[in-house]
Amino acid sequence: MSQLSKSVKFSFGIGQMAEGIKNSSFSAFLLFYYNQVLGLSADAAGLAIAISLIFDAITDPMAGTISDRWRSPRGRRHPFMYASALPLAITFYCLFAPPGFVNSDNQSWLFAWMLAFTVLNRGAMTLYHVPHLALGAELSSDYDERTTLVAIRQFLSASGYVLVYGLGFGVFFAPTPEFENGQLNSSAYPPWALLLAVIMFVTIFWSAWGTRSRIPYLPEPKTGGERAALLDILKETVGVFRNRSFAWLISGYIIIIVAFGLTLATQLYMFTFFWELTRFQILTVFVTGPLGSLIGYVVASRLFAWLDKRNAMIAGCCAWMVLQALPVTLYLLDLMPEKGSWVLTISLTVILTLLGASIAQAIVGVNSTIADVADENDLRTGARQEGVLFGAASFAGKCTGALGSLLAGFVLTVIDWPTGESVKTAADLPEQTVLMLGLLAGPGAAFVAVPGVLCLLGYRLDREKTAEIQRRLRERAVSQV
Numbered sequence: 001m002s003q004l005s006k007s008v009k010f011s012f013g014i015g016q017m018a019e020g021i022k023n024s025s026f027s028a029f030l031l032f033y034y035n036q037v038l039g040l041s042a043d044a045a046g047l048a049i050a051i052s053l054i055f056d057a058i059t060d061p062m063a064g065t066i067s068d069r070w071r072s073p074r075g076r077r078h079p080f081m082y083a084s085a086l087p088l089a090i091t092f093y094c095l096f097a098p099p100g101f102v103n104s105d106n107q108s109w110l111f112a113w114m115l116a117f118t119v120l121n122r123g124a125m126t127l128y129h130v131p132h133l134a135l136g137a138e139l140s141s142d143y144d145e146r147t148t149l150v151a152i153r154q155f156l157s158a159s160g161y162v163l164v165y166g167l168g169f170g171v172f173f174a175p176t177p178e179f180e181n182g183q184l185n186s187s188a189y190p191p192w193a194l195l196l197a198v199i200m201f202v203t204i205f206w207s208a209w210g211t212r213s214r215i216p217y218l219p220e221p222k223t224g225g226e227r228a229a230l231l232d233i234l235k236e237t238v239g240v241f242r243n244r245s246f247a248w249l250i251s252g253y254i255i256i257i258v259a260f261g262l263t264l265a266t267q268l269y270m271f272t273f274f275w276e277l278t279r280f281q282i283l284t285v286f287v288t289g290p291l292g293s294l295i296g297y298v299v300a301s302r303l304f305a306w307l308d309k310r311n312a313m314i315a316g317c318c319a320w321m322v323l324q325a326l327p328v329t330l331y332l333l334d335l336m337p338e339k340g341s342w343v344l345t346i347s348l349t350v351i352l353t354l355l356g357a358s359i360a361q362a363i364v365g366v367n368s369t370i371a372d373v374a375d376e377n378d379l380r381t382g383a384r385q386e387g388v389l390f391g392a393a394s395f396a397g398k399c400t401g402a403l404g405s406l407l408a409g410f411v412l413t414v415i416d417w418p419t420g421e422s423v424k425t426a427a428d429l430p431e432q433t434v435l436m437l438g439l440l441a442g443p444g445a446a447f448v449a450v451p452g453v454l455c456l457l458g459y460r461l462d463r464e465k466t467a468e469i470q471r472r473l474r475e476r477a478v479s480q481v
Contacts, residue, residue: 003140003142003145004139004140004145004149004214007210008139008210008211008213008214009148009149009152010152010210011206011207011209011210011211012132012135012136012139012149012152012153012207012210012211013149013152013153013155013156013207014156014203014206014207014210015081015128015132015153015203015204015206015207015208016132016153016154016156016157016160016207017156017157017159017160017163017199017200017203018088018128018160018199018200018201018203018204018207019125019128019129019132019157019160020156020157020158020159020160020161020163020164021160021161021163021164021196021199021200022088022092022121022125022200023157023160023161024160024161024164024165024264024290025092025096025164025193025196026118026405027261027264027265027404027405028164028165028264028265028267028268028286029096029164029168029189029268030049030095030118030405031045031046031049031265031405031408031409032183032265032268032269033096033186033189034048034110034114035409035412035419036184036269036419037183037184037185037186037189038098038102038103038104038110038186039103039104039110039419040104040107040110040111040114040419041107041413041419042409042410042412042413042417042419043409043410043413044107044110044111045111045114045405045409046405046406046408046409046410046413047111048111048114048115048118049118049405049406049409050403050406051115051119052115052118052119052122053403053406055119055122055123056122056126059122059123059126060126060130061388063080063126063127063130063131064130064134064385064388064389064390065388067080067130067131067134068134068385068388071220074212074215075215075218076131076134076218076219076220077131077132077134077135077138077218078131078135078208078211078212078215080127080128080130080131081128081131081132081135081204081207081208082205082208083127084124084125084127084128084204085128085200085201085204085205085208086201087120087123087124087127088121088124088125088127088128088197088200088201088204089197089198089200089201090197091117091120091121091124092121092193092196092197092200093190093193093194093197094117095114095117095118095121095193096189096190096192096193097189097190097193097194098110098113104419128204130390132207133367133390134389134390135211135218136149136150136153136367136371137370137371137374137389137390138218138219139211139214139218141375141470143372143463143466143467144301144305146368146371146372147300147301147304147305147309147364147368148301150300150364150367150368151297151298151300151301151364152297153367154293154297154300154360154363154364154367155293155294155297155298158290158291158293158294158297158356158360159290159294161287161289161290161293162287162290162291162294163196163199164196165283165286165287165290166283166287167192167195167196168183168192168283169182169183169279169280169282169283169286170283171192172188172189172191172192173185173188173192173279174188174279175279179424180424180425181272181279181424181425182279183268183272183279183282184424240377240385240388240389243373243376243377243380244458244460245369245373245376245459245460245461246370246373246377246389248455248456248457248458248459249366249369249370249373249455249456249459250366251452251455252451252452252453252454252455252456252458252459253362253366253452253456254403254452255448255449255451255452255455256317256320256362256449256452256453256456257362257404257452258403258404258407258448259324259404259445259446259448259449259452260320260359260404260445260449261403261404261405261407261408262404262407262408262411262441262444262445262448263324263404263441263442263445264404265404265405265407265408265409266408266411266437266440266441267286267289267441268282269412269417269437269441270437270438270441270442271285271286272426273425273426273429273434273437274339274426274434274437274438274441275339275340275344275348276339276340276425276426277340277344277345278340281340281342281345284345284349285345285348285349285352288348288349288350288352288353288356289352289353289355289356290356291353291356292352292353292354292355292356292357292358292360293356293357293359293360293363294356295353295356295357295360296316296356296357296358296359296360296361296364297360297364299357300312300360300361300364300365303361304361304364304365304368308462308463309365309368309369309372309462309463310365310369310456310459310460310461310462312361312365313361313362313365313366313369313456314453314456314457315361316357316358316359316360316361316362316365317358317359317361317362317449317452317453317456318453319354319358320355320358320359320362320446320449321446321449321450321453322446323351323354323355323358324355324442324443324445324446324449325442325443325446325447326351327347327348327351327442328438328439328441328442328443329442329443331438369459369461370389370390372461372466372469373389373461374389375466375469375470375473376461376466376469377389378473379469379472379473379476407448408441411437411440411441411444412437415433415436415437415440416433417429417433417437
């Protein structure tokens with residue numbers, strides 16, 4: 001397969017911006033919006049997120065298996081990408097724009113609305129994201145170009161994060177006479193969500209249209225295109241976990257990404273109530289994580305070529321754990337600047353930039369290595385199952401927002417965090433409650449990631465082994481002609 005043009009690489013990558021917009025909105029704002037703004041209890045919000053994750057666990061491998069077997073003039077992946085754009089945009093807007101009768105006076109209606117549109121939006125994202133991820137593995141078989149594709153894709157995903165935070169805190173969440181903290185203003189969320197929904201629709205369509213020229217060169221299903229029964233999907237999903245490389249990789253990634261998701265789900269609480277930052281200070285700090293990720297994605301190709309994929313992932317995760325625990329630890333030692341000050345803001349900005357660059361290595365590494373695992377799996381089973389493998393990867397990525405937010409909801413429930421309009425500033429909260437939030441969202445989240453790093457040590461598929469696998473695949477293809 002020839003080297004990809006810059007246009008195709010960018011078109012493929014721009015589709016990830018939609019996933020970045022959705023993930024950042026879910027991770028940073030979904031729990032906060034329903035719990036702190038609309039007044040839904042933290043345990044109910046956590047339950048809605050948990051149920052939606054169970055739905056993902058079923059639909060992600062299903063989407064992968066179906067797209068693996070799909071036959072059409074537009075290939076295996078593109079039909080699903082086109083079909084997902086409008087449902088994803090509509091359900092995202094509805095999630096952040098509930099009708100007037102859905103309010104804290106009726107917790108059941110509020111819970112039902114959150115659950116229904118969280119599930120529907122996740123389903124629409126699955127319809128797009130799993131085929132899109134699988135497409136990336138099929139566009140190139142080159143060991144290093146795969147890393148470059150993932151780096152471009154994740155760079156544009158991080159751009160989606162910056163866009164969400166910039167539009168939110170820079171435009172829509174401006175303070176009003178009633179809401180000094182604009183992020184507590186419920187009327188600001190629907191127009192913010194509408195604009196983001198339109199951008200998601202455009203970027204998904206762009207990605208599908210801009211990569212259509214590669215359809216004739218993509219692998220076709222080896223299964224003859226027969227329909228996949230539920231039992232087939234279950235067998236194929238369980239089967240990929242027999243691959244030790246994949247099992248160690250995805251297990252470690254899920255644990256690490258859940259810890260990362262906990263920090264994202266509690267960031268707005270931390271910046272507003274623990275560090276007592278103003279709106280513009282929050283915007284400054286919020287965008288530095290994604291900007292740091294952009295830096296991390298830029299350097300990932302060279303770092304991975306130097307250290308190899310597994311070692312670069314582990315190095316990035318270890319750096320992330322140390323940096324995640326650092327701010328609250330320094331605060332407890334009375335070494336952090338005064339709360340609410342710009343000196344504190346700059347300090348947090350530097351730390352979060354490094355945090356973003358560190359976690360970027362894990363994200364690039366996992367998505368790049370799964371393409372290598374697909375080759376190993378093909379050699380072992382004789383089937384190209386990028387869809388199933390990336391379905392599992394998609395599920396793991398969604399654990400950022402889902403299990404991370406679920407864990408955050410549990411944390412807020414345990415420390416008895418009050419909800420709704422009763423809390424507007426840190427002065428409305430007990431000092432001990434705020435301190436417990438800091439301990440659990442800072443050093444506590446870093447500790448959660450430790451078993452994940454240990455799992456990554458079990459991944460053994462390096463450059464030399466991948467090259468040998470691809471050589472054997474080429475020999476097999478020649479022998480079958």
